Amino acid sequence: MVVRSYELLSVERTGHVATITLNRPEKLNALNPPLVAEFHAALDEIASEEDIRVVIVTGAGRGFCSGADVNRQLESLQGTADPAPEGPGITALAPHLQRIPQPVIAAINGVSAGAGFGVALASDIRIASEAARFSCIFAARQGAAMEMALTGSIYDAQWALEKGLVNKVVPADRLLDAAMELAQTIASNPPICVRSIKQLVHEHDGDIENVLHLESAANASAYCSEDRLEAVKSFLEKREPVYKGR
Known part of the structure; x- marks a missing residue:
């Protein structure tokens, strides 16, 4: 496998977990076109890796992601942007x-602001440090996000937890450890089932019949897998299962 190198982010692989770290700390990891292009490339690269079962996204320095780069937006408006x-x-x-x-x-x-808030919301699970702050400048259907959009206020991590925008709040020095612990717990589960669950959650159209059809297809694939046999054998042998994603 050829691992690509990046300038504005890093990708670190630890076992079955890949960590993407946005790396423009002097700009609070604001998204300019080169970083956006690298972010897409990193996601494509990781998506193709069967051995990677969970992805962590975080930011270098004091920011997770402050949204679109305002300086770049100004340059675009002035016609001076590359x-x-x-x-x-x-x-x-x-x-x-x-x-x-x-x-x-x-x-x-x-x-985590603007498009950076969108990146957080698009993730499947969100863990915030006590230092996290949230703001958005666009409307969303969720009531809490709508309040954020209409007021323009900045909200702390505890508020985000109370509104259900994040799953957990931890001390700043525990953030990456907590994320890795959760990632490894998920990665220890049967990979086929984990991927199917994500697909079912994100790809259904709200039609219960369609959901049941997708669920049946996912179950059929898992039923015939080596991992299902391993699950049964490990249960009977009273040991921890070792899943291979096959």
Whole structure:
């Protein structure tokens, strides 16, 4: 496997977990076109890796992601911006995060605003440090997000937890450890089932018949897998299962 190198983010693999760290700390990891292009490329790279079962997304420095780069927006308005790289843009990040087969955990270490808030919401699970702050400048159907959009206020991690926007709040120095512990717990489960669960959650259209059809298809695939045999054998042998994603 050829591992690509990146300039504005890093990808670290630990066992079955890949950690993407946005790396423009001086800009609170604001999304400019080169970073967006690398983010898409990293997601595509990881999506193709059968050995990676969970993805963590976080930010370097004090910010998780402060949204679109305002300086770049000004340059675009003034007609002085460099041409953006070809390929999907900033608005395609959220669906891309939901489209990759692996569950995504957002480890929100600081400011999460605008499109950065969208990246957090598009992740499957969100863990926030006590230093995390949230703000959005666009409307969403969820009541809490609508309040954020209409007021323009900045909200702390505890508020986000109370509103159900994040799953857990931990001390700042425990954030990545907590995210990795959760990722490893998920990664220890049968990979075929984990990927099927994510697909079922994100790809159904609200039609219960369609949901049941997708569930049946996912169950059929899992039923004939080596991992199902391993689950049965390990239960009978009273030992921890070792899943291979086959």
